[in-house]
Amino acid sequence: MAGSKAPPTIQEVAELAGVSKSTISRYFSGFPVRNPEQIRAAVERLGYRPNSAARDLKNGRTRTVGVAVRDLADLYFARILRAIGLASSEVGFHLLVADTSLTSERLAYETLRQRADGLILCAPQLDDSELESLVDDLRPVVIVDRLAPGVRAPQVGVDFYAAMLGLIAHTMDLGHRRIAYFAGPPRSWGDRERRRAFETAKTFGAIPTILEAADSDQLDAAINTALSDGTTAILSFDDFIASSTISRLRKLDVSVPDEISVTGFDDVGYASLSNPEITTVRTPLGDLGERAWSELRALIEGAEATATSVLLPAEVVVRASVAAIAKA
Amino acid sequence: MAGSKAPPTIQEVAELAGVSKSTISRYFSGFPVRNPEQIRAAVERLGYRPNSAARDLKNGRTRTVGVAVRDLADLYFARILRAIGLASSEVGFHLLVADTSLTSERLAYETLRQRADGLILCAPQLDDSELESLVDDLRPVVIVDRLAPGVRAPQVGVDFYAAMLGLIAHTMDLGHRRIAYFAGPPRSWGDRERRRAFETAKTFGAIPTILEAADSDQLDAAINTALSDGTTAILSFDDFIASSTISRLRKLDVSVPDEISVTGFDDVGYASLSNPEITTVRTPLGDLGERAWSELRALIEGAEATATSVLLPAEVVVRASVAAIAKA
DNA sequence: CTGAAAGCGCTAACAT
């Protein structure tokens, strides 16, 4: 035996303080009581701490928000998560987190939901129809960093399409036409939105090439292709790909931006510290989290679940990795 | 009214399936039952989900681990956190997280502990004596990324002292003697450990200067000092400071590593993508988290709390930001 | 302002 005794209950505090359980309960709920000092002393002496399981059971709510992310150690998600945590803790909510990199998304959601009053799903990968059915028994739920048409839950995303268009416009202003898009996770909403921007850009005279670059081998291949097909600017899915690209280009003695321009996306940290500093898009991760929380909060408080979708704007951050195209 | 009905209880499932509550309970606990199919159907039909508050209350445990970190969006902590999350979820534990950047540490710990079976404190900033008293009523607790002598709880840290010594040895091998340490958070354990290494290095002929560099202004000042006092190598508290230093040096047209060498610490991401790639120390963040979890798990299962302290080794990663000293 | 009592949803003897 480790000699660990059962923790004190409200009953024991009541006895020690010479009042009834109800009085102790009221004391903790902030109601006026006759002898607060006596109670405080008893609580202190016993090391009493309210049992939240009992409380939650009685109250029928947990004051906990469940958040599922694909990778806790990805700065992108970590920032969203922090924003949710800070915003929700302001109103006394706790943050229960699941990293879905190893478990199935479904399962993770299900178990999270069991201990939380509501869920925030970060960029769920499930396809729309699967998500649609899941969301029904997970409710209240809000989806963040993805738009899922048809799913009856608030969805808050970033206008990647417009932002990427902004990046394209910026490069085109500097004379670039043969632009390569170094794509990210193929089936993700974020990637699809960025691709749409290139479709649109054709109308304006851009000559885009889409190259997969989500993993290391693909990236090498993409760089080779870009280097040999007359590409003058590489627009990457995110800062990590941009950073890796620049680093590999350096090894090949190709200078950025003098010989080829490169852009990032998200502005998550490497971008401003790189050499050259990377021109990118500032994705409002904190706003994303805060907005997701406020939507969820409304739902928890009884609002009707609608398919509201919010698209936050993101702005281009011009730095040094894009230069005017060299005159041939 | 939002028309949200109370969620179904085990009782309703029992009635629908034509058995008693106990049978349903057993069904969910994996005991053999006569008619599993019927139960599954009832559960499905009602959309029943076990109420974990009730379960926790009855069982006297939450199967939740509480983790407090100073900044959820710092890759350093995020990696530790992920490791804890993955390891604990393997045995069915949930992860409750608190970001202590805004709240008082004490308060955050207290509220976390209320809903968790045990706590992992990440680099708590409280001083030893405060921590010592707190730990007593938080138990079971484990402290990670810091050693706090006198505190009766397992503590798992990284041997920063030895690692920094390794970095110093590496630079000295390349001829450097006038070495500047760009210090981090002044009162932190991690910073103190690194400083100790410089103390020791004097014995071997190093001529160290300690310069505060925790914020942007200090960093500028430190760089100016280093540039004018004959420093040939800058060893930074972490990769972020190293990266920022290199970036500022570049603006001053000082070449790294040709004119001055720079090292980082932790290897958290910027280090390998920088130009030049940064020589650093690989801090075993994942191991830190896993180890912390296994210590906590033992405590939760009834082990005696002792002041065990574990120091994990970290190795130097030689890259390109340190060069042999230029012959004067 | 306070106490008595009922019950939140679930589990675990105990008896069958």
Place this chain on the structure above:
DNA sequence: ATGTTAGCGCTTTCAG
């Protein structure tokens, strides 16, 4: 294998 029953610790009517 199943049903009955007694709480787990707390909040909240309801009476005083």
